[in-house]
Amino acid sequence: MKIPFSNILVYFDGSEEGDDALDYALSLAGATGVKLHAVYVINTKAVGVLLKKHVFVSGERDEYLGDLKKDAEKRTRYANRIAERKGVKIITEIGEGAPHKVIEDYIKANGIDLLVLGAVNEIRSRRDEITSENDRLLRTSSCPVLIVKR
């Protein structure tokens, strides 16, 4: 049977759900032999909103962004290491901005035909749908989406 995808993209962000998605995507790429794109997105948009709303002060914003960058580097190193061990062809990238926008742009620019995401929230309100990046990507992605439940 022909495998219906040739470029998998996994979105991760340092959360447990993102780590689940990354591990699953590495296994899926290993089993199917297709290329894996692993993109960690630093949600600078959310940090900007927290600053604007006075929840963060500027020094705190810089501190958290620095921590997210370190985390992104650490987790992409992990992805590269596991990919090498499994013989998976992998491209890792660290993006910044609103995750749903960064990921959609990446899908269009790189011919992605399967997006792997971590678990989505239990929807409790319309607002939850709007504010969860995974939920938004699930609904707006221009390619098929695979959700990795916890």
Add this chain to the structure above:
Amino acid sequence: MTLHECLNRGRIKIPLIGRDAKSVLYEIVSLDETLDTDKVVKTLLERENEGSTEMGIGIAIPHARIPGLDSVSVSVGISPEPMDFGGSVLTSVIFVVLAPEKSASDHIRILSAIVEKCSAGRTVEALKNASTSEEVLSILS
């Protein structure tokens, strides 16, 4: 990790008795008996001294990273009489968010979820008027 997962009815205080930031933070932080209340309140106050986390709508989100925590926790206190929390308007609702040292992503996600929830005027009004923990959980779920 969602805001709903970080909340539980044992960590909601209504009404707050104190009339200043230090007193109400003691009331809220002491809801969790596993914490070193003095130390956590001191850390929160040091952060507030750099700039109040009051958002300009009567809601403040004091927060801190606490060594030894396993996951992000959220506690809530509601004051029937708005009080001075150092912001531009008087404060009625206080969310205390405590996070492990190395969980920037989850910490930001929970802070953002609270900000998003409170961006709806009716949610803010409902929180200010809530009189039971169940009501608060219902409003935030």
